[in-house]
Amino acid sequence: MSLCMNQAVVKGLMACAPLAHASQFAQSARHGALGLSNFLALQLGQSSTSIFAPEGTPARSIFGLSMLVLAICATIFVVVAGLLLFTVIRYRHRPSDSDREPPQIYGSNQVELSWTVIPVLIIVVLFLATARIIFTTQQAPRPKAALNVVVIGHQYWWEYRYPKLGIVTANELHVPVSDPSNPTPTYLTMSSADTDHSFWVPVLAGKMDVIPNKINTMWIDPDKPGLYLGQCAQYCGAQHAKMLIRVYADTPAEFAAWIKDQQHPALQAASASEGRTVFLSNACVNCHTVSGTAAHGTFGPDLSHLASRATIASGAVPLNQQNLRAFIDDPANFKPGALMPAMHLSNHDLDAVTQYLMTLR
Amino acid sequence: MSTAVAVAHQANEEWRQPSRGIVGMACLIAAESAIFIIFVVAYIFYTGKSLTGPTPREVLELPIFSTICLLSSSITVHFAVHELRASKVRLSAWWLAATVLLGSIFIASTAAEWYKLIYHDGLTIRTNLFGTTFYSLVGLHASHVIAGLIMLGLALIFTLMGKVNQSHAERLEVLSIYWHFVDAVWVVVFTVVYILGR
Amino acid sequence: MVTQTPVTSIAGHAPASQHGSRAFDVVYDWITTVDHKKIGIMYIVYALIFLVIAGIEALLMRVQLAVPNNTFVSPQSFNRLFTMHGTTMVFFVGMPILFGFGNYLIPLMIGARDMAFPRLNAFSFWISAFSGFLLYFSYFAGSGLYGAGTAPDVGWFAYAPLTARVFSPGHSTDYWTLSVLLSSIGSLGTALNIVATTLSMRCPGMKLSRMPLLVWLYFVTSCIAFIAISPLSAAQIMLVIDRYLGGHFFDTQAGGSAVLWMHFFWIFGHPEVYILVLPAFAFANEIIPVFSRKAIFGYPAMVSATVGIGFISMGVWAHHMFTVGLGPGANAFFTLATMVIAVPTGIKIFNWLATMWGGNIHFSTPMIFSIGFLFQFLVAGLTGVMLAAAPFDWQLGNSYFVVAHFHYVLVGAILFMIFAAFYYWYPKMTGRMLSERLGKWHFWLFVIGFHLTFDFMHIPGILGMPRRIYTYEADRGWAIWNMIVSSGAIFQTIATLIFVYNLVVSYFKGAVAGPDPWDAWTLEWSTSSPPPSYNFAKTPTVESRRPLWDLKHPEEPDTQYE
Numbered sequence A: 001m002s003l004c005m006n007q008a009v010v011k012g013l014m015a016c017a018p019l020a021h022a023s024q025f026a027q028s029a030r031h032g033a034l035g036l037s038n039f040l041a042l043q044l045g046q047s048s049t050s051i052f053a054p055e056g057t058p059a060r061s062i063f064g065l066s067m068l069v070l071a072i073c074a075t076i077f078v079v080v081a082g083l084l085l086f087t088v089i090r091y092r093h094r095p096s097d098s099d100r101e102p103p104q105i106y107g108s109n110q111v112e113l114s115w116t117v118i119p120v121l122i123i124v125v126l127f128l129a130t131a132r133i134i135f136t137t138q139q140a141p142r143p144k145a146a147l148n149v150v151v152i153g154h155q156y157w158w159e160y161r162y163p164k165l166g167i168v169t170a171n172e173l174h175v176p177v178s179d180p181s182n183p184t185p186t187y188l189t190m191s192s193a194d195t196d197h198s199f200w201v202p203v204l205a206g207k208m209d210v211i212p213n214k215i216n217t218m219w220i221d222p223d224k225p226g227l228y229l230g231q232c233a234q235y236c237g238a239q240h241a242k243m244l245i246r247v248y249a250d251t252p253a254e255f256a257a258w259i260k261d262q263q264h265p266a267l268q269a270a271s272a273s274e275g276r277t278v279f280l281s282n283a284c285v286n287c288h289t290v291s292g293t294a295a296h297g298t299f300g301p302d303l304s305h306l307a308s309r310a311t312i313a314s315g316a317v318p319l320n321q322q323n324l325r326a327f328i329d330d331p332a333n334f335k336p337g338a339l340m341p342a343m344h345l346s347n348h349d350l351d352a353v354t355q356y357l358m359t360l361r
Numbered sequence B: 001m002s003t004a005v006a007v008a009h010q011a012n013e014e015w016r017q018p019s020r021g022i023v024g025m026a027c028l029i030a031a032e033s034a035i036f037i038i039f040v041v042a043y044i045f046y047t048g049k050s051l052t053g054p055t056p057r058e059v060l061e062l063p064i065f066s067t068i069c070l071l072s073s074s075i076t077v078h079f080a081v082h083e084l085r086a087s088k089v090r091l092s093a094w095w096l097a098a099t100v101l102l103g104s105i106f107i108a109s110t111a112a113e114w115y116k117l118i119y120h121d122g123l124t125i126r127t128n129l130f131g132t133t134f135y136s137l138v139g140l141h142a143s144h145v146i147a148g149l150i151m152l153g154l155a156l157i158f159t160l161m162g163k164v165n166q167s168h169a170e171r172l173e174v175l176s177i178y179w180h181f182v183d184a185v186w187v188v189v190f191t192v193v194y195i196l197g198r
Numbered sequence C: 001m002v003t004q005t006p007v008t009s010i011a012g013h014a015p016a017s018q019h020g021s022r023a024f025d026v027v028y029d030w031i032t033t034v035d036h037k038k039i040g041i042m043y044i045v046y047a048l049i050f051l052v053i054a055g056i057e058a059l060l061m062r063v064q065l066a067v068p069n070n071t072f073v074s075p076q077s078f079n080r081l082f083t084m085h086g087t088t089m090v091f092f093v094g095m096p097i098l099f100g101f102g103n104y105l106i107p108l109m110i111g112a113r114d115m116a117f118p119r120l121n122a123f124s125f126w127i128s129a130f131s132g133f134l135l136y137f138s139y140f141a142g143s144g145l146y147g148a149g150t151a152p153d154v155g156w157f158a159y160a161p162l163t164a165r166v167f168s169p170g171h172s173t174d175y176w177t178l179s180v181l182l183s184s185i186g187s188l189g190t191a192l193n194i195v196a197t198t199l200s201m202r203c204p205g206m207k208l209s210r211m212p213l214l215v216w217l218y219f220v221t222s223c224i225a226f227i228a229i230s231p232l233s234a235a236q237i238m239l240v241i242d243r244y245l246g247g248h249f250f251d252t253q254a255g256g257s258a259v260l261w262m263h264f265f266w267i268f269g270h271p272e273v274y275i276l277v278l279p280a281f282a283f284a285n286e287i288i289p290v291f292s293r294k295a296i297f298g299y300p301a302m303v304s305a306t307v308g309i310g311f312i313s314m315g316v317w318a319h320h321m322f323t324v325g326l327g328p329g330a331n332a333f334f335t336l337a338t339m340v341i342a343v344p345t346g347i348k349i350f351n352w353l354a355t356m357w358g359g360n361i362h363f364s365t366p367m368i369f370s371i372g373f374l375f376q377f378l379v380a381g382l383t384g385v386m387l388a389a390a391p392f393d394w395q396l397g398n399s400y401f402v403v404a405h406f407h408y409v410l411v412g413a414i415l416f417m418i419f420a421a422f423y424y425w426y427p428k429m430t431g432r433m434l435s436e437r438l439g440k441w442h443f444w445l446f447v448i449g450f451h452l453t454f455d456f457m458h459i460p461g462i463l464g465m466p467r468r469i470y471t472y473e474a475d476r477g478w479a480i481w482n483m484i485v486s487s488g489a490i491f492q493t494i495a496t497l498i499f500v501y502n503l504v505v506s507y508f509k510g511a512v513a514g515p516d517p518w519d520a521w522t523l524e525w526s527t528s529s530p531p532p533s534y535n536f537a538k539t540p541t542v543e544s545r546r547p548l549w550d551l552k553h554p555e556e557p558d559t560q561y562e
């Protein structure tokens, strides 16, 4: 009896097995697919520089266009790749085939005309859609409230000048958030002091090259406050990789406060006067400016408000006492090939200078 | 139309193809033209963009005489080919000699011009954009004239040595095509540098 | 009167070599040869050596990029690596290998005994070989291998003013510019030779309208070369003038223009990519019909599409410059011009499909590589069209998406067709078949490696990763993709090693091929394998596009379709 039962159970199980397998397989496949797409979405979403996560008007209109172009290209891909697959399978050589050659066909004018005309039509569509975005982006009317910033690319760092506000800073660009109902975009007027560079913050706008002896403009209008990342996108020499871009979109209040801070010469804390002397008596002044002092160099970044920045070395290194000290000691610690020489200061001087620079808020 | 092999092939159908020498020269000219176009474009692009002097207007004079010499050498080389084809080797040699002479006058006057520009006007290839583009464009052309003169000179020597006869007419023709090309380029260079660029 | 040569009658043996067996004689023979077949083979071998060298450079880059903030190579070395990799692959792998096959095949296919100018041919080869040597000598020059010498580090398009003396002191850029200048002189010589050969050396009956498509495509390629490569030479001469004589062509401090170099370079650079791809198309035009057992579909359309590509390709160069700040009008124009190329290219793809349609497709190694080519070229073309939409390019330009696009063409299309050509014509060149079994291994491993590497390379581009960076930040979400990309390179390496092994072993042990192993239709298969130095005992005469088909199928010759 029990044996019989057992057998029945076993039989039943056996009958179920393929089914179970199948459903299990389907489930795991679904799981796998879900997992994969989850994984993909996660990976793609995780990037702060994805061109498919626009946060400003130019990037957003490019995103719209790219979805259209992608859809058309994907359709063409599916059709043509499908045809290819079908042909390869359907007309493959089978052992049963006779030795005779297949019928020879030399061409057909109608067919060839059709696969000339259809692509032409597709291209007309693609071109019109593209041209629209080119003109709306490059010839957008410029609102009165727009801010103008001059961007100068240097080998491995960025200089930002606000001509109307009298501000010069480096590596961290501050712009106001742009409210879509009352847009305050920022126009960047760009040129280079040495080789070609390219300004690229993917979530805000497409890139624009920064070329010596040529003035280019582009505009950005981040509509959410926050930090936007990017980096130089034209090969410019040894440290092209570490010429990062940080754009801070500030609320109006924050932005006003930032402007005020920047317009004043940095506070000169008495405690740092020794470091100040070291700074002013070394070659630092040949390359760096600190407003309110005798340092007027322009080869390197303006250091007047260095300590108000979150990073040094063009976004490559978080700013803190330790990093700053190591950087001044020898920039090659972080950026081999950067154009600031190792300064060979004594430990004492190094500490003093670091101390001093950390007070430049 | 029954079988392939039986398809009537006209054995007497003439099978003619262009001479490879002429085709080769045509290709060379196409390639050289592209090089000259790039230099001409650079010249035009930079006219008036020099940051410092001297300017073309201040220092350039129209090289009318040497231009006439160079252009007429196209005619003389044409006759050289013509006579060689007619088997008149001696006459051909005279025309060749005239060509070489005219070409040499051209080169000599370019040399004189450069001498004046460098030592009197202080214009060198380093001076400004005008200097850079001028010397390179005119120099590129002059180097082609010199190459042509060397080849023509060799042809002349071989002719005088009696090693040239009617069968070489085609080769001389290929050379003459090159020479015509060099002349045609001069017309462009002359127009761009001495007329438009001034 | 019937002058067609029967396939078997002339498959005799080449006369025994005059030289003794001493190694010196062999070397002397190869160095002084003006035989188009030997020069062709030398081109091919030399390109293969550089393929391995540039491939190793790619491997080193992939090791460096596999993980963020890697310190496997220094920044300067990395910049040298991609410069040397790109320059080598384009000028010392792509060009010579294609010229090599052209040299070998064109005279055979048109029934000629040699190229039009054999000595120019040898000169062109040796000057190309010398320029490759010159480029790599830079690694030893100056400070020597330690510190990676003074190899150029300006990128393969060497944008001004990075190449000016101020930014590139030392001699690295001089090596680059001289080497590229010399190699372009070699390329011009070979292009001239090909044009003169096709126009003046065809055997009787070989009208232009009967030339094998391969010859047509090489002809068009060579014509493009005159108009495209010369501007490169001109630009290099200007750079030399700047660097040696103190000129100011690209000196931005003296009012020179950086953008002018870009124009000059891309007036060359864009047609160059078609110079590279047309010969790959040419191989496909020969291989796909033979393994589908059908005549090519739409021969006249194929020829006109090729000529069309040639013409349009002259007017699209600024699609490499969408981000340099052209006006909206220019951007729109170059978008349109670039997209228009999809039409003639599409015609080609569809004609190949139609050739296979209704055929009897044999999956021999040359054919599976060709099918891979069709698929990959389709994808590459479509990503090209995405880049051609200027605003999309403002995002994607100079990102890894572009790197993925062009490797999809350069590797997925061109390298695949080069492999196909090896499997197809190796028997003709050596008299031995390559191993099909190893060929299949080569194919599948390479396909896997290719797709791992270059499919996933699009993604970091979309995520904002610029090219030519020696390392990247960990927080950008690029790391995992770069890991996958790098892992694919391992498969490609193994596949390449199998291929090289196959080449060497089959030379000694491969099955004897006979004159016509693929049952093919063009003239090169009517002579012995390898062909005698005089190619054809008797100059052949042709009456149609497929002379050997006519011979094998007297009941329905091609001639009736002309």
Ligand code: HEA
Binding pocket: A076, A080, A118, A119, A120, A122, A123, C157, C273, C274, C276, C277, C319, C320, C321, C338, C339, C341, C342, C343, C345, C346, C347, C349, C377, C378, C380, C381, C382, C383, C384, C385, C387, C388, C389, C393, C396, C397, C398, C402, C405, C406, C409, C410, C414
């Ligand atoms: C052999 C090489 C090769 C080939 C064939 C191509 C083919 C094409 N390429 Fe590519 N390209 C390169 C090699 C090549 N490219 C290289 C090396 C670079 C980078 C250089 C560098 O910066 O280092 C580059 C860069 C490059 C850019 C610049 C990106 C940038 O730097 O910002 C662009 C932009 O337009 C572009 C576009 C195209 C287009 C539209 C085609 C077209 O020819 C493709 C046409 C084919 C098809 C479209 C598919 C088949 C057609 C159909 C099935 C018909 C139906 C289709 C439609 C109607 C759309 N390419």
Ligand code: HEA
Binding pocket: C051, C052, C054, C055, C056, C058, C059, C061, C062, C082, C083, C085, C086, C087, C089, C090, C093, C094, C155, C156, C157, C403, C407, C410, C411, C415, C453, C467, C468, C469, C470, C489, C492, C493, C496, C497
């Ligand atoms: C025909 C052209 C061609 C080919 C075939 C390739 C093939 C490959 N390329 Fe290349 N590539 C270019 C042309 C080409 N590339 C160009 C023009 C650039 C732009 C350069 C620039 O920006 O200036 C570029 C740039 C480029 C980059 C971008 C660098 C950067 O921007 O920072 C990368 C990165 O992954 C890359 C990778 C690869 C890889 C993995 C392969 C693989 O397919 C290679 C496969 C081959 C091998 C792996 C060789 C096999 C090796 C052996 C058999 C030897 C084994 C022995 C030992 C290991 C000891 N290439």
Ligand code: CUA
Binding pocket: A153, A154, A155, A156, A196, A197, A198, A232, A233, A234, A235, A236, A237, A239, A240, A241, A243
């Ligand atoms: Cu600056 Cu790259």
Ligand SMILES: [Cu+2]
Binding pocket: C269, C270, C273, C317, C319, C320
């Ligand atoms: Cu292009």
